[in-house]
Amino acid sequence: MIDTPQPLVVGPVTVLTGIDNGRYPHGNSIFVEGSEGTLLVDPSLTTITTGGPPAPPDQVFCSHAHEDHVAGLGRWADAPVLIHEDDLHGVTSLDGLLDIYGFDEAAGRAFRQMVEEEFEFTGRPDATGIADGHVIDLGDVKVDVLHLPGHTRGHAGIHVEASRLVYLADIDLTGFGPYYGDAWSDLEDFERTLERCRDLDAEWFSTFHHKGVVQGRGQFLPLLEAFIAVIERREIELLAYLGEPRTVDDIVSHRFVYRPQIEGDHIDSVEHRSMTQHLVRLERDGQVHQVEPGHYRAG
Ligand SMILES: [Zn+2]
Incomplete structure (x- = not known):
């Protein structure tokens, strides 16, 4: 039996909780419904396995070009794809996606195979790059794009004011901590992004992986601080090792x-x-x- 928790509905936003609560390789996708259209954010492997969102999306937005966030792109071939312009290269083709990781030849070969077989990746050369502050207009519901770089160059979240919800993608608040291990990752950009997250004013904070959705700044801020502290811990441990x-x-x-x-x-x-x-x-x-x-x- 597949463990698929109930979706969480917050106004026009439905959080499509992933298999195993969104643990990698799965994740929690977001579906937004407005009077003039629907938007699917980060089509996860779960959206392929379980039949996807409640209705076909009119548009798809990817928070960034990583294999687990783009798995369902081939499935929604008729829906225009939006992604921050700095990660656009990564969704156009499998070669583009591989460039973001920057692996050596052996690791790149193994990873390519895994992305093709497990994630059914389909490149979308028709995808459109957008910038920070871009508004995706769904009629009575507006979706604001927030550029939150560091994890990748174009990593971006969304803010849906109608739901008082922010989706933070791979600022995932897990105990693993921030991931800045790709060629297209940047530690200091990530630190500036985390600084920006401290000021986010919302009621719901949604993440792609197993921390899921957090309600209220009172719960969000301690999780954010613990997440930020992992960076400092790595640096202190490195200094001690040296x-x-x-x-x-x-x-x-x-x-x-x-x-x-x-x-x-x-x-x-x-x-x-x-x-x-x-x-x-x-x-x-x-x-x-x-x-x-x-x-x-x-x-
Ligand atoms: Zn990622």
Whole structure:
């Protein structure tokens, strides 16, 4: 039996809770109904497995170009696709999607196969890029696009004033913490985005993965602060590890992002991209220096 929790309806917004509460590879898609049209946000693998939203969408918006957020794009071939212009490249083709991760050849090959087989990815060269502040007009319901970069360059959420709901996509408030491990991720953009999230005024805060929907700023803010704190924890742990001179390869093998028992061809790439961003800024700020080329030590 497939575990599909009931959708949550908040005014014109329906949160289509994903299988396993939206744990990867699934996720919680959003369906918005207005007097002049419907919008599906982030067509997840669940929308393929379970038959999708209550009605066919007139338009689809993707929060960013990652495999789990674009799985259903091929299924809604007649619906125009919108995505922030900085991630547009990633939905046009599978090659475009792979560029965003920036994996080496072996990891890229394994990932390509997984995206084709498990996520049924279909490129949408007809997709349209939009900018921060773009309004998707559904008649009596307006959907505002919020550019929230860092996870990817074009990562974006939405605000539906009629439901007092903000959808934060992969600012997912999980214990894993912020993910900035792709070629197109940026740690400091993510930090500025999280700063912006502290000021979000809404009643409902919806995320793509298993934290689901949080009600009220009183619940949202502690979860946001715990999420932000993971970045600081990674940096403090890196500084402690650099009590002895270490190379980047040492840092990658040590595992600051993933637990040591997690396996996958892409793990080294994500550790490398994530932790070199910390390393570069620690060196820039004078907290780390090279005792010889390529050997880093705190102090
Ligand atoms: Zn993502």
